[in-house]
Amino acid sequence: MxxxxxxxxxxxxxxxxxxxxxxxxxxxxxxxxxxxxxxxEVDVALVLAVDVSRSMDPDEQELQRQGFIEAFRSPQVHDAIKNGMVGRIIVTYFEWSGVDYQRVIVPWTIIDGPDAAVKFADGLQDSPIGRLRRTSISGAIDFGAKLLDQTGVEPIRRVIDISGDGPNSSGRGVVAVRDEAVAKGITINGLPIMLKRPTGFGDMENLDLYYKTCVIGGQGAFLVPVRERQQFADAIRTKIIREIAALPTPSLIREAQAEPPVSCQDGERGTYRWDRN
Incomplete structure (x- = not known):
């Protein structure tokens, strides 16, 4: 036993x-x-999709580029990155115009402090600005969504930041493309550029409402219109800080009851003539 x-x-x-x-x-x-x-892990994977169609004047394109450069050199953006849950983000910047033109200017870059942010800004400073025909917001969203599948990291949030001065005038319908991206958990924010007086030839009345109705979408989506040249740098910096920090934002355009109706097919039907050069 x-x-x-x-x-x-x-x-x-x-x-x-x-x-x-x-x-x-x-x-x-x-x-x-x-x-x-x-x-x-990163707090956010941020795609900066920047319109370079010919409806924008060269000086407007330069203001737009400089606005992003100044934003990534600013201490406020550096602080927003540092104060995130993880303390780092990943960013890429590409230019777009027609459905077949999307050009990456700065590839995916991890930004985990001021030095990396300034290096990202320097990459923008050193690259020439394109200028091509047509305006395909839908093509830009599609391309941005593909880039978000190629980060090689695990972002808490995925964001496409669309800036431009006109409606979608080529490629797939913008609403369908926007909805597909949102269904994948992507947030689309907007920076509608409204520097010119509407003339019916290259400008759209209520572009901010078009972006609100047809372009932006997803959790926490917002837009920041630019109506004056001197607003460019501040608007871009404010927008990037909100995207990095996932801050709530008040509406920056009129209340719904005061908004005229906007058709998301206007540019796609050729109602507006955009790339006049």
Whole structure:
């Protein structure tokens, strides 16, 4: 009986040793994966999609580019990045016009402090600005969504930032494309540029309402219209800070009851003539 008891004791100890080994092996597998995930997490993956169609004058395009450069050099943006849950973001910047033109100016870049932010701004400073025909917001959203699948990191939020001065006039319908992106968990924010007086030839009345109705979407989506040249830098900086920090934003355009109706098919039907050059 004593020998049998001793044997059972040894068997029990063997099981316990095997269990401990299994736990240690599992822990050794989990810890590196957890550490790797922590290394690849970012607060936001931000796509900056910038209109360079010919409906924008060269000086407007330069103001737009300089606005983004100044934003990433500003201490306010640096603080917003530092104060995030993770403390780093990933950003890319591309220019777009017609349905077949999207050009990455600065590829996906991790920004985890002022030095990286300034380096991103320098990349924008050193690249010439394109200027092409047609305006395809839908093409820009499609391209931005594809870029978001290529970050190589795990963002808490995914955002496409669309800036432009006119409605969608080529490519797929903008509402359908917007809705597809939102269904993937992507937020689309807008920076409608409204510097020219509406003339019916290259300008759209109530472009801010068009962006609100037809372009932006997703959790926390918002827009910041630019109506004066001196507003460019401040508007872009404010918008990027809100995108990084996921801050709530008050409406910056008229209340719904005061808004005239806007058709999302106006540009697509050729109601507005855009790229006049």
């Amino acid at each position: 004593a020998g049998r008891a001793e044997a059972e004791t040894e068997v029990g100890m063997g099981f316990r040793r095997l269990s401990m080994v299994a736990v240690l092996v599992a822990a050794s597998l989990w810890l590196p994966a957890s550490a790797a995930r922590a290394e690849t």
